[in-house]
Amino acid sequence: xxxxxxxxxxxxxxxxxxxxxxxxxxxxxxxxxxxxxxxxxxxxxxxxxxxxxxxxxxxxxxxxxxxxxxxxxxxxxxxxxxxxxxxxxxxxxxxxxxxxxxxxxxxxxxxxxxxxxxxxxxxxxxxxxxxxxxxxxxxxxxxxxxxxxxxxxxxxxxxxxxxxxxxxxxxxxxxxxxxxxxxxxxxxxxxxxxxxxxxxxxxxxxxxxxxxxxxxxxxxxxxxxxxxxxxxxxxxxxxxxxxxxxxxxxxxxxxxxxxxxxxxxxxxxxxxxxxxxxxxxxxxxxxxxxxxxxxxxxxxxxxxxxxxxxxx
Numbered sequence: 001x002x003x004x005x006x007x008x009x010x011x012x013x014x015x016x017x018x019x020x021x022x023x024x025x026x027x028x029x030x031x032x033x034x035x036x037x038x039x040x041x042x043x044x045x046x047x048x049x050x051x052x053x054x055x056x057x058x059x060x061x062x063x064x065x066x067x068x069x070x071x072x073x074x075x076x077x078x079x080x081x082x083x084x085x086x087x088x089x090x091x092x093x094x095x096x097x098x099x100x101x102x103x104x105x106x107x108x109x110x111x112x113x114x115x116x117x118x119x120x121x122x123x124x125x126x127x128x129x130x131x132x133x134x135x136x137x138x139x140x141x142x143x144x145x146x147x148x149x150x151x152x153x154x155x156x157x158x159x160x161x162x163x164x165x166x167x168x169x170x171x172x173x174x175x176x177x178x179x180x181x182x183x184x185x186x187x188x189x190x191x192x193x194x195x196x197x198x199x200x201x202x203x204x205x206x207x208x209x210x211x212x213x214x215x216x217x218x219x220x221x222x223x224x225x226x227x228x229x230x231x232x233x234x235x236x237x238x239x240x241x242x243x244x245x246x247x248x249x250x251x252x253x254x255x256x257x258x259x260x261x262x263x264x265x266x267x268x269x270x271x272x273x274x275x276x277x278x279x280x281x282x283x284x285x286x287x288x289x290x291x292x293x294x295x296x297x298x299x300x301x302x303x304x305x306x307x308x309x310x311x312x
Contacts, residue, residue, distance in 0.1 A: 001284055001288055003237060005274055006240065006274065009274045010222070011220060011221065013271070013273040014219040014247060014272065015216055015218055016267070016269040017215065018216065018264065018265060020263060025210040025260070026050070026261045027258050027260035029052055029257070035209075036049075038178070041176075046176070048175045049174055050257070051257055053172045054098075056170070057149045057170065060171065060249075060250050063249040064145075064249070077290075078304060079144050079293060079300070081144075082305075082306045084105045084308050085310065094106065094143045100145055100146045101139065102151060109308055109309065114308050121134075121138050122134065130163060132165070136230075140229075140231060141300060144238075147229065147239060148239060149167055149169060150164075165225075169219070169220070170220050171220070172217075172218055175215045176216075178211050179213065182209055183209075184207045184208050186204065188203055189202050226239050234296045237292055237295075241285055241289065241292055242289070245282070247269070
């Protein structure tokens with residue numbers, strides 16, 4: 001895979017059009033006290049947020065995990081992560097946790113062996129500027145996903161709670177020229193239709209808004225941030241290809257956002273920046289990842305899986 005066209009570039013920007021897998025309607029993300037996030041452009045174009053950056057980060061991590069085998073997806077095996085056990089059984093891990101290594105199941109456990117180890121490596125930054133290279137090196141060792149999806153280690157005894165990295169890889173989905181497709185439904189109670197609905201009895205009729213519109217997914221990889229980690233070419237290449245793997249994989253397998261929001265791509269992803277660069281295929285990425293992982297492996301913890309026992 002040729003990454004030469006990314007040299008000296010600050011961003012890799014990708015767009016791809018989407019459509020409902022069946023029918024024409026879709027259900028967007030919603031927020032408490034807000035509902036659907038609708039807005040207008042300056043020319044009065046009706047817009048809608050379909051999936052947020054926070055949610056897309058979770059989805060790009062989820063497609064890297066094989067639930068049936070409780071392990072990395074096959075091409076990613078050998079990458080480091082933190083596994084959390086409770087009573088000897090798998091509880092969660094840094095790939096599935098929304099805040100990655102900052103999960104309370106990792107940092108708040110009474111099993112403090114890993115946390116103590118982290119303090120020894122990062123506690124040298126109690127004062128002065130945060131050494132982002134040292135932080136990146138430690139994250140690469142234990143939890144490579146944090147270098148792409150960001151981290152905030154909000155612990156006072158870890159550099160005073162100042163250890164954070166923004167997302168290097170982000171994505172979101174929005175729709176334009178939207179219209180509301182109103183509908184509704186009923187929760188039926190054939191036994192006691194007039195029962196107390198506050199207690200779960202009775203018929204409950206409810207309204208529901210879905211939408212129609214032109215849907216586009218956007219992805220942004222901050223190449224300058226990755227180079228700023230100063231971890232060497234092997235690691236940079238791995239992070240870039242891992243990010244593109246996540247984009248390709250979520251577009252192939254991760255577009256079922258909700259029951260009423262099951263999408264598929266329309267055509268191939270388009271690289272908006274830099275010009276002249278094309279995303280490698282998922283097959284090529286999967287074929288090359290084992291070698292990229294091996295070349296960067298001297299930076300990983302041994303064993304590659306760091307185990308934390310969660311004790312309340």
